[in-house]
Structures are given as C-alpha cells and as structure tokens.
Amino acid sequence: MKEEERRILIEYQYYLQQIEIFKQNLELITSSIDELNRVKDFLDKLSELESFEDEILIPIGANSFIRAKLLDKKNVIFGVGSGVYIKKEIPKVKDSIERRIEELEKVKNKHEETIRILLDRAKELEPKVSEIVKKYEAAGK
Amino acid sequence: MKEVKLPPALQQQILQLQQLQEQLQIIINQRTQLELQLKDTENAIKEIENLEEGVDIYKSIGGILVKTTKNKVLNELKEKRELLDIRLKSLQKQEEKLQIKLRDLQQRVQEGLRSIGAT
Numbered sequence: 001m002k003e004e005e006r007r008i009l010i011e012y013q014y015y016l017q018q019i020e021i022f023k024q025n026l027e028l029i030t031s032s033i034d035e036l037n038r039v040k041d042f043l044d045k046l047s048e049l050e051s052f053e054d055e056i057l058i059p060i061g062a063n064s065f066i067r068a069k070l071l072d073k074k075n076v077i078f079g080v081g082s083g084v085y086i087k088k089e090i091p092k093v094k095d096s097i098e099r100r101i102e103e104l105e106k107v108k109n110k111h112e113e114t115i116r117i118l119l120d121r122a123k124e125l126e127p128k129v130s131e132i133v134k135k136y137e138a139a140g141k
Numbered sequence: 142m143k144e145v146k147l148p149p150a151l152q153q154q155i156l157q158l159q160q161l162q163e164q165l166q167i168i169i170n171q172r173t174q175l176e177l178q179l180k181d182t183e184n185a186i187k188e189i190e191n192l193e194e195g196v197d198i199y200k201s202i203g204g205i206l207v208k209t210t211k212n213k214v215l216n217e218l219k220e221k222r223e224l225l226d227i228r229l230k231s232l233q234k235q236e237e238k239l240q241i242k243l244r245d246l247q248q249r250v251q252e253g254l255r256s257i258g259a260t
Contacts, residue, residue, distance in 0.1 A: 084189065
C-alpha cells in the first residue's frame with residue numbers, strides 16, 4: 001500500500017472515531033439537559049400543591065412508594081459541586097438550573113458543529129477510500 | 142511499498158515511543174480529570190462564600206447528606222483546592238517532561254527510518 005493511501009485511510013478512520021466520541025458526549029449532554037428540565041418542571045408543579053398538608057408519595061424503587069408530607073415548600077437542597085449542598089429558595093434554584101441549561105446548550109451546539117465539520121471531512125475522503133478499498137479487494141481476488 | 146526489515150535497536154525505539162505515547166495519554170486524562178475537579182471545587186467555594194451566615198449547608202458522605210457549617214465546609218474546600226492545585230502542577234511538569242522526551246525519541250526514530258530508507 002502506498003504511503004498516501006495509508007494516510008487517507010488513517011485520516012478517514014480518525015474522523016470516524018472522533019465523530020463517535022463527540023456523539024457519545026452529545027448524548028450525555030442531552031440527557032443532562034433533559035434531567036435539568038425535569039427538575040425545573042417539578043419545581044413549577046411543587047408550587048401548585050395546595051398546602052403542606054398535601055400527602056406526597058416518595059418512590060423507593062421497584063414501583064413502590066412511601067407516604068410523606070412536605071416540610072418545606074419554599075426551599076430546595078441544591079448541589080453546588082464538590083459534594084456540597086445548600087438550602088436555596090426555589091426561584092434561585094430555577095435561575096441556577098436555567099444557567100446550567102444555557103451553558104450545556106452552548107456546549108451542545110459546539111459539539112453539533114464539530115460533528116458536522118468532521119462528517120464533511122469524512123465525506124470528502126469517502127470516494128478516495130472506496131477507490132482504495134476496491135483496488136485492494138480486486139488485487140486480493 | 143517495499144518491505145524493510147527494521148534493525149532491533151530501531152524496533153526497540155519504536156516500542157518505547159508507543160509506550161511513551163500511552164503514558165502521555167494517561168497523564169493527559171488524569172490532568173483533565175483534575176482540572177474538572179478543581180473547577181467544580183472553585184465553583185462550590187464561590188457559591189458558599191456568597192451565602193449569608195446561618196444558611197443550611199450539607200455535605201455528601203457516602204449516600205447521605207450531613208449538616209455542616211459555612212466555615213467548616215469552606216476550610217475543607219480550600220484545603221481540597223490547594224491539594225488539587227499541587228497535584229495538577231506536578232502532573233503538568235510530568236507532562237512537559239514527557240512531551241520533550243517524546244519529541245526527542247520521535248526525531249530519532251524518524252532519522253533511523255530515513256537512514257535505512259523506510260520512508
């Protein structure tokens with residue numbers, strides 16, 4: 001195999017690997033955004049509860065729940081990183097969540113852009129790669 | 142492309158080069174992890190420093206959250222930041238040394254390959 005052909009195949013392989021890595025990261029980012037949106041929805045619905053006397057059910061796994069009552073409808077215990085949690089008012093928590101979503105959306109857009117660029121480069125190489133593969137398949141027959 | 146038999150010394154150098162590349166990748170991964178931890182710790186410090194006195198603060202221990210105080214948690218986080226900083230600087234030095242070693246070896250391998258007409 002010629003040096004140039006080898007270089008094209010390695011470059012093509014590299015683009016495919018990078019696309020796969022970025023796609024996996026994108027999935028993680030999307031699921032983090034979904035989770036943050038779920039918490040935001042939950043906090044919105046929490047304020048709709050009639051009173052502290054409302055009974056709530058806490059999931060304990062395997063589709064089972066325990067009955068409970070809310071102690072605090074105004075504050076949430078919110079993770080600020082490094083295993084530390086603070087009591088924070090719900091509107092402030094929502095602001096923090098929205099900021100996190102915005103940051104993640106930016107990273108998501110950058111990832112999508114990178115994937116597009118990598119896909120374009122891989123596509124450009126595809127005709128040459130097919131030619132090389134055909135050539136060596138024919139030689140191997 | 143013609144097949145060229147590589148001399149044992151050159152084969153050894155190529156093997157060493159691959160090992161150095163693997164080592165470098167491990168160090169880069171560790172550095173990235175440390176940088177993320179450091180950023181996480183700095184964010185937590187910033188959030189807690191802005192808190193009013195008396196706000197409930199909890200620390201995660203295993204699966205449970207334990208109540209703590211602003212001062213206590215700030216001291217712990219600052220100590221953690223210092224430790225992460227020291228480890229990060231040491232890793233950065235290791236990475237720089239490894240990069241120099243790698244470049245040097247890469248050059249020698251390329252020269253070796255050229256001298257036997259393999260490139």
